[in-house]
Amino acid sequence: MSTLITNIAELMTQDLEHKVLKNAAMVIEGERIAWLGAAAAAPAADDSVDAGGRAVLPGWVDSHTHLVFAGDRTAEFEARMAGESYSAGGIAVTVEATRRTTDFDLTRLALARVAEAVAQGTTYLETKTGYGLDVEQEARSARIASTVADEVTFLGAHLVPAGSDADAYTELVCGPMLDAVRPYVRWADVFCEEGAFTAEQSRRVLEACRSAGLGLRVHGNQLGVGPGVQLAAELGAASVDHVNYLAPADVTALADSWSGWDPETGSGRRGTVATCLPACDLSTRQALAPGRELLDAGVQVALASNANPGTSYTSSMAFCVATAVLQMRLSVHEAVRAATYGGALALHREAGNDADGERAVGSLAVGHRADLHMLNAPSATHLAYRPGMPLTYAVWRAGVRAR
Numbered sequence: 001m002s003t004l005i006t007n008i009a010e011l012m013t014q015d016l017e018h019k020v021l022k023n024a025a026m027v028i029e030g031e032r033i034a035w036l037g038a039a040a041a042a043p044a045a046d047d048s049v050d051a052g053g054r055a056v057l058p059g060w061v062d063s064h065t066h067l068v069f070a071g072d073r074t075a076e077f078e079a080r081m082a083g084e085s086y087s088a089g090g091i092a093v094t095v096e097a098t099r100r101t102t103d104f105d106l107t108r109l110a111l112a113r114v115a116e117a118v119a120q121g122t123t124y125l126e127t128k129t130g131y132g133l134d135v136e137q138e139a140r141s142a143r144i145a146s147t148v149a150d151e152v153t154f155l156g157a158h159l160v161p162a163g164s165d166a167d168a169y170t171e172l173v174c175g176p177m178l179d180a181v182r183p184y185v186r187w188a189d190v191f192c193e194e195g196a197f198t199a200e201q202s203r204r205v206l207e208a209c210r211s212a213g214l215g216l217r218v219h220g221n222q223l224g225v226g227p228g229v230q231l232a233a234e235l236g237a238a239s240v241d242h243v244n245y246l247a248p249a250d251v252t253a254l255a256d257s258w259s260g261w262d263p264e265t266g267s268g269r270r271g272t273v274a275t276c277l278p279a280c281d282l283s284t285r286q287a288l289a290p291g292r293e294l295l296d297a298g299v300q301v302a303l304a305s306n307a308n309p310g311t312s313y314t315s316s317m318a319f320c321v322a323t324a325v326l327q328m329r330l331s332v333h334e335a336v337r338a339a340t341y342g343g344a345l346a347l348h349r350e351a352g353n354d355a356d357g358e359r360a361v362g363s364l365a366v367g368h369r370a371d372l373h374m375l376n377a378p379s380a381t382h383l384a385y386r387p388g389m390p391l392t393y394a395v396w397r398a399g400v401r402a403r
């Protein structure tokens with residue numbers, strides 16, 4: 001079954017050539033993109049959809065969320081808006097509520113959050129554990145996460161639970177907890193920050209998880225200049241997320257991590273993506289991550305929602321894109337790229353075609369997964385020009401209409 005989508009005013013492909021086509025059309029066939037190009041040259045298909053002069057871009061790839069949780073932290077947010085600063089300690093409130101919630105309710109809550117994200121154009125999504133913090137609860141979170149998200153990350157090293165010794169807890173994370181979550185997860189993450197895990201503890205967790213075959217991610221440099229970025233780059237992490245406070249050597253390490261990598265062939269050593277989380281920065285009243293400076297230095301950048309009840313209770317990637325343009329000085333094309341191709345790069349899902357087992361997400365090209373976001377607007381510029389407006393008109397996920 002093939003479907004022709006025609007009368008597309010702007011088709012922002014975010015492919016390796018950065019093509020933006022005007023008066024375009026595309027054909028999707030099953031889960032894949034079968035053709036794209038000028039509307040006048042479109043082939044016939046079984047079915048057709050008139051885009052009515054709207055813009056089409058890849059579905060958002062949200063590479064950083066924490067959706068498996070219960071409870072909310074309104075009081076903490078109100079205190080922050082009254083002048084308190086964010087600290088890692090708030091995580092314990094969510095851990096408490098999450099532990100008290102049944103599997104059924106936790107799954108229902110997580111699924112509802114995924115549905116909210118899809119309704120706003122997200123077609124590929126990562127989520128993390130990290131609100132369980134004991135062996136049984138982390139395994140439960142990982143199991144539930146694996147039923148609701150495309151990618152699951154083990155974040156047992158989110159906070160040292162009250163009453164635990166930090167080094168003893170780190171050993172638990174690296175041993176029995178890792179064994180228990182291993183069947184459900186592809187990635188491991190650590191909150192490497194003052195008040196969470198030290199550089200030594202973070203290294204220990206990341207090395208143990210790497211030995212278990214997991215890819216690495218790091219929450220780093222959120223609350224101050226710290227060791228997270230350097231550790232991520234040294235260990236070959238797929239991404240380091242937050243990146244608010246960076247020394248010049250951090251930017252250099254991130255840029256250098258990609259030298260020698262060829263995006264066309266995927267050959268050479270992959271580097272570490274810098275993932276900026278603007279909704280979190282606003283909600284914690286931090287200075288926005290220096291996305292402009294990172295791009296100018298040659299760093300690969302992603303934008304993600306960091307949806308979680310503490311620092312960023314939103315899954316709106318459109319909000320992140322608008323903020324990146326209006327406040328971080330990215331162009332619309334750069335911001336959309338970071339929220340699509342950049343997220344895919346951070347999850348090692350940017351490549352894959354008809355011949356591969358996995359289809360690329362985050363960009364539109366023949367053989368890639370048909371993950372499309374149609375806006376109720378003639379161009380992607382409207383995402384920043386009309387911030388906060390409900391611009392998602394239609395969504396296809398793996399070729400299936402999801403909204």
Ligand SMILES: N=CN[C@@H](CCC(=O)O)C(=O)O
Binds near residue numbers: 094222308
């Ligand atoms: N910074 C660490 N972890 C989350 C916040 C978790 C929470 O406060 O509940 C984040 O990415 O912002």
Ligand SMILES: [Zn+2]
Binds near residue numbers: 066308
């Ligand atoms: Zn996070």
